[in-house]
Amino acid sequence: MSDQQRSGEGDVHRSLAIMWAFAGGTATRGPKPQLSVRLIVDTAIRVADADGLEALSMRRVASELGVGTMSLYRYVPGKAELLDLMLDRVNEPPEDCTSLGDDWRTAMETMARGLWTLYTEHKWLPWVDQSRPVLGPNAMASFELALAALAGTGFSDQERVAVISLIDSFVQGAARMVNAPVLAERRTGVTDQEFWAAQAPVMEAAMRTGAFPEMQGLSETAFAQPPEEFFEFGLTWLLDGLDVQVRNRG
């Protein structure tokens, strides 16, 4: 069992030094390194993508690379810092983009869809607690773009930060809802259908008491919402609401 995974719980200085490539003195003495930070980080991401965060252990990454566990510690201070590095790595932009869009609405929509792609490609990502983010070059670049997109809206600095946080939080939540069944089945071997079937008898008994009329009247498919529809519904809602806020300052 591993800790709840959080960014910024390790040695922030060390994480930053590696991220921003303050290349340590390029020593030449001793044997040549077989590994590299980059290789380790990419392997860790591959493991998490394939088998989830709970399968991500130092032993596993090392064995994946065919080296001893402790060898990793020559490159990375510890697991906490490795996670910081993974987070900035996945934020690497696929291509050079200098703007998210011309007006704030399309820009925010682009940002949300980009995050959606990120969070569904790396299904573990929405479960990493980023409330103390370690700002690597990629994270900073993304944030810079988002800030710029909200420049002409009349929002205060605090509000711009809040808007970005909330949209990110929404996408993260939506991605969690979508990814959860897949990950939970991989972890526990129990499909979503089986999980709900296990609860069905109790729920039906509860409904027969008449205490839950609304739930009783719910259609069968109320909880079987296609992920994309849920995301689109929320996104429209959010952007419409933001529109109201922008008008209020205009």
Place this chain on the structure above:
Amino acid sequence: MSDQQRSGEGDVHRSLAIMWAFAGGTATRGPKPQLSVRLIVDTAIRVADADGLEALSMRRVASELGVGTMSLYRYVPGKAELLDLMLDRVNEPPEDCTSLGDDWRTAMETMARGLWTLYTEHKWLPWVDQSRPVLGPNAMASFELALAALAGTGFSDQERVAVISLIDSFVQGAARMVNAPVLAERRTGVTDQEFWAAQAPVMEAAMRTGAFPEMQGLSETAFAQPPEEFFEFGLTWLLDGLDVQVRNRG
């Protein structure tokens, strides 16, 4: 180190049986039990409230109760089920309430503020992954109330579920932002100020490159947002956006 805490990862049948008090045969043979499920659950909640989820271990709960660790397993199948029980327990309504409000807007606002109170009183709660909720009596009652509040809005069943999920997700995210500094400091001993101060030199160096003009122009206080303001801002935004959706169906 303990797993990322999730609901619904244990034996769902057992959790449900205890929650809905399918009282096992009231045997009378053998020694009288010293503990009760209720006592254990409340102790666990007290531990999590006081020292966070990562301090919540079977050993700790047992020692808090002055019994051996394995004694807990006579009452609770395991840690996973204990968590399920904690979740339904904290949802216990303080008073008998039969409605959240007269119109959908005040009802949703009431719901959001209630969740806000819940998530800030039990600071660990927003970090529990509830994507597979085990529906106890209290959780079902809360959900029933929320569904009823959205009855006259023209939303489909799927949309009503989505609306409730999204508002909950928002409040959870906001609560995480607010609780994080407190919990992180307790866990790591590093204050938020110290954390950001550690990053400052690197960030300033990055800004001096001129690559991040928007971030450079940000006021000092852009990240130092009072929690309540953030919550209120988001809530207004969300409700205004929901208003647009409701009008579209009216």
Place this chain on the structure above:
DNA sequence: GCGATCAGCGTACATGCTACGCAGATCAGG
């Protein structure tokens, strides 16, 4: 060729959950 340097990593320990099985308390039936 020598010696400083450094990569690789085996071992050991702390902390976590919990399966197993025993000791002893308790009470129904006689």
Place this chain on the structure above:
DNA sequence: CCTGATCTGCGTAGCATGTACGCTGATCGC
């Protein structure tokens, strides 16, 4: 009151995890 079935409390041990420590041996500057 005695006997035996029953059930509570829990000690022990086995699994997993991250990682501190310190050794071995490869490598390269001089």
